[in-house]
Amino acid sequence: MSSLTVLLHLPGAREGAVVPLEILVLDTGHIIHALARCGMVTQVDVKAASLYVQALLADGQVLTAFADAHDDTHVTLTPQSAASQGERLSMKESGATENESRSLAMHDEPYRGAWARLWKPAWGGGSRPEDAWKVAPFEPIGLDSQPKRLQWRMAEAGGCVLQVGGDAIVRRCVVLPPAADITVTLTRTIDDAQDFDAGYAVRAHTDDEHAEALLAYSTAGELTAAQIIAQHYQDLAEGMLYSKVSNPLGAIVGGYYLLRSRALERMHDWPRNLADLYPRLPDAAIIRIGQLLQSQTPDQSELRSRIHQAVHAGLPSYTDGLRWLYRATDLLLPLERNDEELQAIHRWLRPYADAADWDAILTCFRGNPAQPTVKPYTGLPQNGWAAEGIVPLSGSPQNQGQADHSAPVRKEERSIPLGKYGVLAARVVDRRREGTVDAPHYQIHLRDSQGTDYRAAINVLSYTPPSELLYIADDDFRHPLTALLPPPSSGWTSLPSQPGTASLDFIRGNLFDPAQMRILPPELPGSDNELVALLDHYVQHAIKNQAAVYLFGRRFGPAANEPDRVFGFMPGNGVHDIHMNQGNSGSFRNESGVYQDGGLLIHMPTESRWVAIFLAFLSQTWHTDDITGRSATGGEPVRIFAALVNAVGPASEAESITLFNASETPVDLTGWHLADQQSRLLRLPSEPLAAGATITVPATGAFELGNRGGAITLLDPSGVKVDGVSYTSHQAPTDGGIIAFTAPS
Known part of the structure; x- marks a missing residue:
């Protein structure tokens, strides 16, 4: 293992400002991601190899240098080492050897057929039909196609959803941050090709230096380092949240940082003001939701109101926002069982949560905004290059080889072992x-x-x-x-x-x-x-x-x-x-x-x-395929999952049964019933149960869950038994606990 020392020198920049580094290992094509700080030395452990180093600045400028790390070495990055925009880097002019040129050229092929498309929300009043998204025209400004990455700038696209894909690039969407100017970078990564990114990463940076620094520290594995010098960074985040009127982007990033570091006393009542000031920014309402959830006595009425505000505004730009929003609906649903609108919101959110990359900074999910999916589709959408809004990113459409012009290219669905x-x-x-x-x-x-x-x-x-x-x-x-x-x-x-x-x-x-x-x-x-x-x-x-x-x-x-x-x-x-x-x-x-x-x-x-x-x-099944390990549950996929048998207090209506849809498609529960040990029936709600979702049904009417043991049977509309469970008096908790039925009978 060798050591690469990087000195980043930017005249006029604040010392210590964070800048993302990408280090391409020319021998293998792997990319190492690190963080450098202006005016300070950064050391990176690398394997002995020839390296190509670049720093990605907030204004879209890229500083580059070559290094030979067969021995410990160092490089200095300055504005004089900037790569030209809009043209391919000349390896020989930059001091690369002929072998290095060939090595870099090999990595142009992964971007074959790369394309992008911009989507805008088109709904009003919170409706969520499939056509609630519309394609918006856009032009990638200063498209810079280099062997190791594609980069371009976008104007007035904040809050929109950018979709990318390619011959080898799994289609995914990124919700862009609320900024006037955004720089987007598509790179080949060293990540396991079986992970969410499938070997590619999409990043969007704004020119807000403070916001990007906080995001780097709080989400790129640097949160511990940030806490060591917490006073400085919490001061910065608090100041950004305070300046919400002039800089809503900074206020949102600062608010998420304070939530992650649990510095609630520094948030004051500013998240409420932020949400009121910017009703069209989902993240603004979600910052307030996070503050409410971390308070000792959350205001349930305001929590519900802010959930509606956030969802009616669109999708949050940041993964933290999707996490807080989904968590809030998940916590509120058991308390608002008769709230059909809240249930509809949860059903709307669920596909995005299932398809999301929870490790990303910005909200990222597979598929398109109208149809998020867990499946890894590659290639062009239907109608190929003629599809509405498709913008080529790598060469012209006429030179894209055998791209499919009639149907999406689909990877064979398969199980992915954990790896490592x-x-x-x-x-x-x-x-x-x-x-x-x-x-x-x-x-x-x-x-x-x-x-x-x-x-x-x-x-x-x-x-x-x-x-x-x-x-x-x-x-x-x-x-x-x-x-x-x-x-x-x-x-x-x-x-x-x-x-x-x-x-x-x-x-x-x-x-x-x-x-x-x-x-x-x-x-x-x-x-x-x-x-x-x-x-x-x-x-x-x-x-x-x-x-x-x-x-x-x-x-x-x-x-x-x-x-x-x-x-x-x-x-x-x-x-x-x-x-x-x-x-x-x-x-x-x-x-x-x-x-x-x-x-x-x-x-x-x-x-x-x-x-x-x-x-x-609780969402996992216990009857799995001997080869793939996937659920092998036969017949109807709905199962009796759990039951609250012995509720605390005299209110028998607090007793409930939880059902789980273990399939990948919705199941209409119209006409379905539960039967107790005495064959007394309980009608289920006449609504679809989404794939992978649960529904908790209160025990009402004559239906009864005996505290001394009992049986529960699930019946389809024809009265045929779909699932059944039983429990003893010893299994029935006396303190309001839940019985989990882990295997179908």
Whole structure:
């Protein structure tokens, strides 16, 4: 490993201002992303290779330099090193060798057939028909086609949705920020081609230096560093929110930053004013929604009003906004069961949430605005280059090879194994409990015998409803799996997703009885009555006893030159997806697979026993295909998911049953019924149940859920049994808890 030192010198720029770096490894075509600061030295760990370095400035200017990192070296980027706009960079004139020129030229092909299209919302009053979006003409200003990326500027496009695609580029949409001038960059990335980006990334930058700096710190793995110097950045965010009248973009970014860093006292009442000032900006209302959700006593009436305001204004520009909005509707729905408009909003949001890239800065989703989809379509839309609003980005349409002019090019749908699946063997150094609104994880800091640091991120909440997780904790776990584990504290070990190895499979591995899994809310007052407290109990015990810990899941990192965002060690590195990873629904369906489930094992040497903790999402199914790991539920896809049998207090009407649509298509519940143990019927609402969605039906009329045990049967319009469950008096909680029926009967 070599070290590349970058000095960024911009006369007149504020020292320390953040500028994104892209470093192309000429030998492989991989791109390394980093952050540089004006007037300061930035070091990046790179493999020995010839490199092409560029800094992407807010005004669209690109500073470039070549470097040979076979030994430690440095480069200086100044305005004199800017690449020309609108023409391809000449490799020889820039000092590149003939081999380097050929290497860069190889990477022009991935942009074959690249195109873009701009969409504007066309609805009024909150209607959401499929034709509520219209194509808007636009011209990519200063289109700069270079071997490693396409870049152009856009004017007066803030709040619109930009759709891009290409022969190898999965069609996706980006909601543009509310700015007059935006620079868009389409790059080939080193990300796993099976991830959301499928090997490509779309970024949109504004010329607001402060806003871009805050976004870089809070969303590019630099939040920990920002908190170390929190006073400066929170001052900056507070000032940006204060200046909402003159700079709504800055106020929105500053507001999201304060929400993420939980600096609520610095927000004052300004989010309310921001939402009132800019009713046509969805993010303005959502900043207020986030503030309400983090308050001790949220105003339910205003929360509902702001949800309506945000949705009627369109889609939020920032992923944080989509997250807050979806979370708000998910939390409010059980309290507003008869609110048909709120239910309609939740159904409208659901496809965008399913198709979204939750790791992106700007709201990004696959498909088009009228039809978001989880499926990876490539190529041109129907009608090819003649489709309305299509703008070519790479050459002329006549020179695009065999592009399909009549139908979309579709990738074969297939399951995507986790990739980088394995087990981490280490000892716990520290742990951190995070909140459940925007950071739904329990974080563990671990270290192996070689001194390498890792972070384990364990989900305690799902963004895909139902939100709660199922868990089982076995204090005396006995299984032949333990004999197949690597040595204690040996670090990361990759595992094949196949039987006969240490790989976990909740369904085929006979690790535990799924019927014994329970639901725990992520956070509730009290002792050992919440998932976070349960995890903390065992992890604290592991710290005290120096126990050997094994975490199964997917590896992330190491991230060159980036600190871990939670614990701050270098480089960022760890394991996530520490839960069941098959039978997934919605946007995660294709990530299902067999023998790739996550889990936590702790060996207590002084007590000669193992502790095992296994987690699963309520939205996952337990009948999965033996090859793909996808849901293999036959017949009707609607299942009885959970029931609130013994409600707190005398109000029997608070009892309820939750149903789940495990399919990828809506199911019309008109004419459907539930039957109790005495065959008394409860009619279901006459409405469609969206794919992957749940509906909670209150027990009314003669229908009754017995506190001493009972049975629930789901009947289709013909009276045929679709699903059925039963429960005993021991399973019926006495404190208003929920019974989860984890497997269909």
